[in-house]
Amino acid sequence: LGRIMRPDDANVAGNVHGGTILKMIEEAGAIISTRHCNSQAGEPCVAALARVERTDFLSPVCIGEVANVSAEITYTSRHSVEVQVNVMSENILTGAKKVTNKATLWYVPLSLKNVNKVLEVPPIQYVRKEQEDEGRKRYEEQKLDRLETKQRNGDVIFPVINPEPHTVGYSQSSLIHLVGPSDCTLLGFVHGGVTMKLMDEVAGIVAARHCKTNIVTASVDAINFHEKIKKGSVITISGRMTFTSNKSMEIEVFVDADPFVDESRGRYRAVSAFFTYVSLSKEGKPLPVPQLLTETEEEKRRFEEGKGRYLQTKAKRQAQLQQAAQ
Amino acid sequence: LGRIMRPDDANVAGNVHGGTILKMIEEAGAIISTRHCNSQAGEPCVAALARVERTDFLSPVCIGEVANVSAEITYTSRHSVEVQVNVMSENILTGAKKVTNKATLWYVPLSLKNVNKVLEVPPIQYVRKEQEDEGRKRYEEQKLDRLETKQRNGDVIFPVINPEPHTVGYSQSSLIHLVGPSDCTLLGFVHGGVTMKLMDEVAGIVAARHCKTNIVTASVDAINFHEKIKKGSVITISGRMTFTSNKSMEIEVFVDADPFVDESRGRYRAVSAFFTYVSLSKEGKPLPVPQLLTETEEEKRRFEEGKGRYLQTKAKRQAQLQQAAQ
Amino acid sequence: LGRIMRPDDANVAGNVHGGTILKMIEEAGAIISTRHCNSQAGEPCVAALARVERTDFLSPVCIGEVANVSAEITYTSRHSVEVQVNVMSENILTGAKKVTNKATLWYVPLSLKNVNKVLEVPPIQYVRKEQEDEGRKRYEEQKLDRLETKQRNGDVIFPVINPEPHTVGYSQSSLIHLVGPSDCTLLGFVHGGVTMKLMDEVAGIVAARHCKTNIVTASVDAINFHEKIKKGSVITISGRMTFTSNKSMEIEVFVDADPFVDESRGRYRAVSAFFTYVSLSKEGKPLPVPQLLTETEEEKRRFEEGKGRYLQTKAKRQAQLQQAAQ
Numbered sequence: 001l002g003r004i005m006r007p008d009d010a011n012v013a014g015n016v017h018g019g020t021i022l023k024m025i026e027e028a029g030a031i032i033s034t035r036h037c038n039s040q041a042g043e044p045c046v047a048a049l050a051r052v053e054r055t056d057f058l059s060p061v062c063i064g065e066v067a068n069v070s071a072e073i074t075y076t077s078r079h080s081v082e083v084q085v086n087v088m089s090e091n092i093l094t095g096a097k098k099v100t101n102k103a104t105l106w107y108v109p110l111s112l113k114n115v116n117k118v119l120e121v122p123p124i125q126y127v128r129k130e131q132e133d134e135g136r137k138r139y140e141e142q143k144l145d146r147l148e149t150k151q152r153n154g155d156v157i158f159p160v161i162n163p164e165p166h167t168v169g170y171s172q173s174s175l176i177h178l179v180g181p182s183d184c185t186l187l188g189f190v191h192g193g194v195t196m197k198l199m200d201e202v203a204g205i206v207a208a209r210h211c212k213t214n215i216v217t218a219s220v221d222a223i224n225f226h227e228k229i230k231k232g233s234v235i236t237i238s239g240r241m242t243f244t245s246n247k248s249m250e251i252e253v254f255v256d257a258d259p260f261v262d263e264s265r266g267r268y269r270a271v272s273a274f275f276t277y278v279s280l281s282k283e284g285k286p287l288p289v290p291q292l293l294t295e296t297e298e299e300k301r302r303f304e305e306g307k308g309r310y311l312q313t314k315a316k317r318q319a320q321l322q323q324a325a326q
Numbered sequence: 327l328g329r330i331m332r333p334d335d336a337n338v339a340g341n342v343h344g345g346t347i348l349k350m351i352e353e354a355g356a357i358i359s360t361r362h363c364n365s366q367a368g369e370p371c372v373a374a375l376a377r378v379e380r381t382d383f384l385s386p387v388c389i390g391e392v393a394n395v396s397a398e399i400t401y402t403s404r405h406s407v408e409v410q411v412n413v414m415s416e417n418i419l420t421g422a423k424k425v426t427n428k429a430t431l432w433y434v435p436l437s438l439k440n441v442n443k444v445l446e447v448p449p450i451q452y453v454r455k456e457q458e459d460e461g462r463k464r465y466e467e468q469k470l471d472r473l474e475t476k477q478r479n480g481d482v483i484f485p486v487i488n489p490e491p492h493t494v495g496y497s498q499s500s501l502i503h504l505v506g507p508s509d510c511t512l513l514g515f516v517h518g519g520v521t522m523k524l525m526d527e528v529a530g531i532v533a534a535r536h537c538k539t540n541i542v543t544a545s546v547d548a549i550n551f552h553e554k555i556k557k558g559s560v561i562t563i564s565g566r567m568t569f570t571s572n573k574s575m576e577i578e579v580f581v582d583a584d585p586f587v588d589e590s591r592g593r594y595r596a597v598s599a600f601f602t603y604v605s606l607s608k609e610g611k612p613l614p615v616p617q618l619l620t621e622t623e624e625e626k627r628r629f630e631e632g633k634g635r636y637l638q639t640k641a642k643r644q645a646q647l648q649q650a651a652q
Numbered sequence: 653l654g655r656i657m658r659p660d661d662a663n664v665a666g667n668v669h670g671g672t673i674l675k676m677i678e679e680a681g682a683i684i685s686t687r688h689c690n691s692q693a694g695e696p697c698v699a700a701l702a703r704v705e706r707t708d709f710l711s712p713v714c715i716g717e718v719a720n721v722s723a724e725i726t727y728t729s730r731h732s733v734e735v736q737v738n739v740m741s742e743n744i745l746t747g748a749k750k751v752t753n754k755a756t757l758w759y760v761p762l763s764l765k766n767v768n769k770v771l772e773v774p775p776i777q778y779v780r781k782e783q784e785d786e787g788r789k790r791y792e793e794q795k796l797d798r799l800e801t802k803q804r805n806g807d808v809i810f811p812v813i814n815p816e817p818h819t820v821g822y823s824q825s826s827l828i829h830l831v832g833p834s835d836c837t838l839l840g841f842v843h844g845g846v847t848m849k850l851m852d853e854v855a856g857i858v859a860a861r862h863c864k865t866n867i868v869t870a871s872v873d874a875i876n877f878h879e880k881i882k883k884g885s886v887i888t889i890s891g892r893m894t895f896t897s898n899k900s901m902e903i904e905v906f907v908d909a910d911p912f913v914d915e916s917r918g919r920y921r922a923v924s925a926f927f928t929y930v931s932l933s934k935e936g937k938p939l940p941v942p943q944l945l946t947e948t949e950e951e952k953r954r955f956e957e958g959k960g961r962y963l964q965t966k967a968k969r970q971a972q973l974q975q976a977a978q
Contacts, residue, residue, distance in 0.1 A: 001655070004682070004683060006834040007334070007833040008334045008834045011330075011390070012390040027655070031654070031744060034744045035742075035747070038745045044745040044746070063838075092683060093686070093690045093696040093697075094690065095687070095691060173328065173392075178357060181508055181658070181660070182507065182508050182660040201329075205328070205330065205392055209421075212420070260357075260360060260361045261371070261372060261512060333833040334833060337830075338884035500827075504856070504857060527830065531830060531886050534886070534912055558663075560857050560860070584861070
């Protein structure tokens with residue numbers, strides 16, 4: 001899977017949107033896991049995205065470069081598949097290649113005939129016993145984490161009249177999208193990748209409004225897809241800034257689905273996630289970011305929580321660097 | 327509803343096509359009116375565009391800006407909904423905001439089960455009694471106007487061999503489009519916004535061929551959607567210039583639908599409208615437009631009619647300015 | 653390179669447009685040849701499509717299937733690259749794979765700094781000496797053929813008033829397209845694949861208008877790209893039926909470019925080609941096609957020429973089958 005990056009895939013500075021990459025990653029994951037889940041005789045099924053692990057964008061991709069996406073199944077539980085996807089950007093003029101992303105996605109096979117039925121996943125063969133054990137550990141961890149996010153949610157974004165620059169209300173944004181047929185899988189539900197692309201679009205607008213410079217996606221926290229979104233629904237994607245460090249911004253994004261011609265169900269929260277953005281100079285160097293001004297108690301609490309996530313990630317990365325240096 | 331304007335939304339000079347804005351306006355209108363019409367228990371329905379009132383493009387939008395679209399229901403009759411849509415363009419780098427458009431659209435709720443059945447619209451509450459009266463007046467006016475346009479039509483555009491520059495035949499253009507799934511509502515009929523975007527595309531090419539400069543949509547006359555267009559149809563969109571003033575061009579656009587796999591019906595005229603374009607210099611100032619050379623009696627008659635519309639609009643605008651000045 | 657086929661890629665019957673496949677093939681060819689031509693130190697360049705050899709569509713691809721495209725460089729002359737592209741469709745539910753296409757494309761490296769300068773191609777290594785000889789033979793043949801098509805052209809399509817069903821005038825169609833940034837390479841010229849997709853779109857509409865059934869692309873004759881098309885141009889793509897056999901239709905398609913903001917050049921013929929379509933029943937079996945009614949001497953002459961091409965192709969295929977059977 002690969003594609004030349006076009007002007008529409010990128011921002012005005014020529015950097016490809018993180019959302020375009022996330023969409024390609026998810027398409028590759030959906031193909032390999034659907035193929036695997038149908039590899040044994042039995043009910044035909046479509047793999048639906050259940051979760052994406054935290055993803056770092058290691059280097060920006062530019063218009064005219066080719067993004068090469070490769071995917072591999074790394075673990076299977078009874079009802080889920082773990083896929084590892086790597087994205088490599090290639091400048092076909094200079095031949096230079098860079099790793100852009102490494103992502104881990106979890107898929108669940110849903111029956112084509114009965115969309116509420118989760119089928120069994122054919123087990124994969126592991127070369128070494130440890131691979132299976134490590135996979136099981138990752139499986140258990142993400143399961144716990146998924147339960148947790150099911151608790152939060154509920155939050156709504158209200159517009160603020162005449163907000164001061166650099167406050168939360170100043171940059172918060174939302175967009176709505178009517179789900180069309182090409183947004184959907186064979187089951188008639190929105191591709192996870194389409195949702196992530198829209199989330200990145202809103203997060204990018206929030207970040208640009210806050211710092212008014214060229215911004216790029218630096219990372220996306222783990223995203224859990226608890227609720228499917230049906231063709232014909234209207235989805236509202238809202239984003240607000242939660243935290244700023246010296247050189248990064250954290251934006252929380254919510255996706256609410258409204259199957260508005262379908263009487264049986266009202267509007268519901270489908271997904272939520274944290275995106276981290278950095279601001280880049282013309283030479284591609286990170287710029288300082290204006291500090292987020294928090295006004296309400298809620299905003300201060302979210303800022304502290306964001307700081308916690310920021311410090312945790314920083315500590316983890318340093319531990320990895322030290323380990324690598326040893 | 328909001329979206330960053332991408333390179334493909336704009337012409338070579340970076341000005342966003344009027345058709346892109348019209349499509350966003352219509353999507354917002356379709357969402358709010360479909361939601362409203364399904365707000366009471368009863369048959370599920372989809373709101374279909376019946377009419378767009380005359381729309382002025384107040385200032386051009388550029389690539390990289392965010393177009394914010396907001397919609398509000400301003401009147402309901404028994405079987406139709408009036409929606410007021412405002413578009414604001416925002417330069418997220420400078421924070422500058424400009425009103426781009428104000429549009430008024432009329433929708434009619436069609437049953438999801440039986441597409442030929444028009445359902446009843448739940449009434450809205452008015453803050454002041456006068457709002458209801460004014461709305462009723464607008465409703466009656468547009469009803470009359472819709473009947474009128476049902477009369478004209480019929481006209482066809484024939485190509486001219488070796489036309490002279492600045493004649494009608496020189497710039498007239500047409501395109502065909504095969505209606506795909508993403509062009510359609512849940513009912514399987516083309517979104518009004520998709521049709522308007524294609525109409526603007528043809529009108530823009532006619533205008534560019536005539537004056538060979540950077541052109542932008544200045545306004546669109548009221549458009550009535552008398553006939554639905556089904557998925558799988560081929561639509562032919564044709565445009566010809568009807569009138570030029572010193573600094574503007576009027577282009578008439580026809581949409582003909584050919585449901586060619588459906589034997590029961592031949593080709594029919596689905597929509598027609600007048601678009602007004604201006605030519606802009608690199609600094610964004612209006613340029614003089616070469617005068618349209620009319621050759622046949624028909625062309626001279628259409629030129630005079632266009633002049634009538636032009637003078638009427640000019641008079642209306644001056645009256646409004648005087649009123650505002652008092 | 654691969655992608656899940658979406659509803660927007662297909663016709664109402666769910667068969668993916670030949671044009672979608674041609675566009676993917678050309679993207680794969682452009683990537684591999686641009687990469688190869690930049691593999692040695694020297695001026696950076698972009699490979700531009702010069703020619704596509706005759707291509708047969710062996711089996712239709714459906715929505716939800718994955719199209720896998722693989723490309724290989726099979727010959728290099730001093731200034732051109734021959735690329736062999738294979739397309740395999742994969743039903744990821746059943747695991748069934750089918751060869752959809754085999755295409756041969758010729759690319760020429762153009763300097764990024766001076767678009768009129770053709771650069772030298774680094775030679776490839778051949779496993780066997782015969783491969784080089786056979787490649788040189790193919791190179792010489794296509795060179796001759798390219799010169800030949802440079803001669804024809806010139807022809808224009810005029811509309812007919814009230815045409816009878818099944819005449820040439822009845823089904824002929826044309827569309828205009830404003831070339832946007834995402835249609836173009838880094839050099840600012842239209843991707844050959846974009847042009848071929850639009851050509852297939854027009855040819856498909858001509859075929860559908862003629863026989864009013866579900867039609868699919870069966871083959872495309874060799875296409876030569878003599879003239880580049882610049883960003884911002886308006887292109888007119890016109891198609892007319894030239895020949896019908898019992899179960900196939902041949903459609904001639906012309907592409908004319910009008911770089912209308914560029915004063916130095918008028919409208920010119922950029923590409924022309926022959927597409928062959930078949931009509932399919934709901935079960936995917938070929939249906940009889942109504943015979944084309946020719947009226948003018950010109951039409952009768954073109955019909956005979958089409959018959960010649962048809963019989964020649966048929967004879968070639970039978971010779972291949974006999975050879976394979978021996």
